[in-house]
Amino acid sequence: MPNSRQATRFEDTVLPHLDAAYNLARWLTRNHHDAEDVMQDAFLRAFRFFGGCRPGDARPWLLRIVRNAAYDWLRANRPAELCSLDEHGLEHGNGPGDDPDCVLDGRTAAPDDPETHAMKEAERRLVNRLIADLPVAYREVIVLRELNDLSYREIAGIAGVPMGTVMSRLSRARQMLQAAWDATNATEGPRGL
């Protein structure tokens, strides 16, 4: 039953955060095409549930909807990516790689040949590939923290987990990135981290 005034208010509220929302969808699905599906779903949900948005909390509110839409999409289309997200898994020291049922594409990424590219550009691409290779629960906290600069409290609200979990996931995600970075550099020679 949204009327036109509400529609305008919806736009005023949501428009400033669309880039952040798309960025999250893009990182969680890892490609534009699927991110587009997620955004369309999320946008309609946001419009329908706009009454639940407190003024001033629009950004975390929208990101939470996008995050849920992305997880629903993954559940329907790539369930393997969500397989170790329940309680027994990641938070208690078992790396996702320890779970034999969980097949994650490309996580043990072999470095491709960066010789022909400028070093800086190669590093940038490597960083992005390593983020993309993280399991989704870790990728999500890295994107929300490093790229959206959200606080632990905000991330906890968006991901629907306690702040302690945000802290341990973020820490573990960085460990994984660091290990992958070191492994890549060990096979390709030092790059002066």
Add this chain to the structure above:
Amino acid sequence: MDCSDTRRLIDASLDGELDLPAQLALEAHTAACAACREAYARRRALVRRVRVGGESFAMPDALRRRLLDSLPQGEPSPNPVPAPVRRWPWGKAWSWPWAWLTGGLSLASAALAVALTLVVIMPGRDAALERDLVDAHLRSLMADHLTDVPSSDRHTVKPWFNGRIDLSPPVPDLAEQGFPLAGGRLDYVDGRPVAVLVYRRARHVINLFVWPEPADPADAPRFRGAQGYNVLHWTGPGLALWAVSDLNRGELEDFQRLWSQASRSS
């Protein structure tokens, strides 16, 4: 704090999420322990690398248009001209069907209608002021002109305003509560010079605009969002206070509470 505690807390420290005692303990340990110092530096380098190299994907225009077109209303204009009522900053969609009833009634109710009109216009004026404040906030961040007097010492910041502006704002120190003072500056809002106190929360900046204004003691803090920023307004003794930040609502309200308490007791 030992090595394993330190390793566990390095990330929270880098993220500005440790409370002050833990942060100090961690710094004391890393000052003495070369291995932890190196672990800290490596992790900091990694975080910087991810932040600098990690891609932020902007939404493609075509998708943005498609999403907006999918709204039931059809043709939403990208830059709607704000009508005062629609911009009601408290956010609840409300209407006053009965306001129209006064139209055909007696003189007395015509006066009432005028009063109602004033009430309707006032939020519009407030909204304009809010936009002014958010613009000033953005200017301070973009022009790299956050402070005229960069100092975390309130005994430096407070006297700096003397002679520059017709008030001496309270400058409480909230570093222990996680809102360190970054400094002060003069800014122009609503056509007059105002004092701005700059506080930080982790990587967020809070601009607190202060000017003299007779206070209504019944005024409770009012929260609004404008242009994607959060704005919190309250009054102190003879002062109007407006905090603008990209900080979330809960933390901005914490800030307001702590600031008011501390300024009363200082």
